[in-house]
Amino acid sequence: MRAxxxxxxxxxxxxxxxxxxxxxxxxxxxxxxxxxxSNCVGEFVWPNGRKHAxxxxxxxxxxxxxxxxxxxxxxxxxxxxxxxxxxxxxxxPDGEVFEGEYRDGALNGQGxxxxxxxxxxxGEWKDNKMHGKGVMTCxxxxxxxxxxxxxxxxxxxxxxxxDGSIFRSGTWEADMFSESLKNKGTLVTPCxxxxxxxx
Numbered sequence: 001m002r003a004x005x006x007x008x009x010x011x012x013x014x015x016x017x018x019x020x021x022x023x024x025x026x027x028x029x030x031x032x033x034x035x036x037x038s039n040c041v042g043e044f045v046w047p048n049g050r051k052h053a054x055x056x057x058x059x060x061x062x063x064x065x066x067x068x069x070x071x072x073x074x075x076x077x078x079x080x081x082x083x084x085x086x087x088x089x090x091x092x093p094d095g096e097v098f099e100g101e102y103r104d105g106a107l108n109g110q111g112x113x114x115x116x117x118x119x120x121x122x123g124e125w126k127d128n129k130m131h132g133k134g135v136m137t138c139x140x141x142x143x144x145x146x147x148x149x150x151x152x153x154x155x156x157x158x159x160x161x162x163d164g165s166i167f168r169s170g171t172w173e174a175d176m177f178s179e180s181l182k183n184k185g186t187l188v189t190p191c192x193x194x195x196x197x198x199x
Contacts, residue, residue: 025055025063035059054079077102100125115139123148138191142167159190 028034028042036059043053054065060082061067067075077088083105084090090098100111107125114120118141123134129151130136136144136153146157153175159167168188171178177188187194 028056126150136190140191142191144190146172153190157190 025039025041028037028040034042034044034056037056038058039056041055043051045051049070050067052061052065052067054061055063057063061079062081063079064077065079067079069075072093074091075084075088076091077084078086079088080086084102085104086102087100088102092098095116097114098107098111099113100107101109103109106128108127109125110123111125112120112122113130118137118139120137121130121134123130123136124132126132130148131150132148133146134148136148138144141162143160143162144153144157145160146153147155149155153172155172156170157172158169159177161167168177168190172190173181175189177190180186180188
């Protein structure tokens, strides 16, 4: 009886693996036109140098995959009709990383953008631009928490110093603290001050 029970458990444990294996698309036909590939996994290099490895449907990358472009950009994630759509990460040769929700090839929704110098943005995106609510960490160590519009700090927000104390709080416009735009002198950004404004 014990041997029978152990056998049943072993079969039950293997079933999920078998199901996953059956759900995986088959390899795409070799030496064939990728325009004919559908519901398969394959790798192709276009004449312009772009290389894609992953799932294909109706002759285009659809589903999980990795695309490497001639400029060195590398997309890893979900694709639809040949472009990033869904969860994906873009790695740039200079160390920049964009990670988040893509729609029709552009960041739309929640996403993270990081630079090698320490700059980082975590928040909402619209058409590849910071738009909505987010948190921006400057290379100086300052941190801004608030609203963004069309890629700029714009709206209500608070900028903090590296020690956590408040640097500026209020309304921002085109990456500048609104109060500093009203007077001649030092301009204030979330990352610090820009002296010598002699408008």
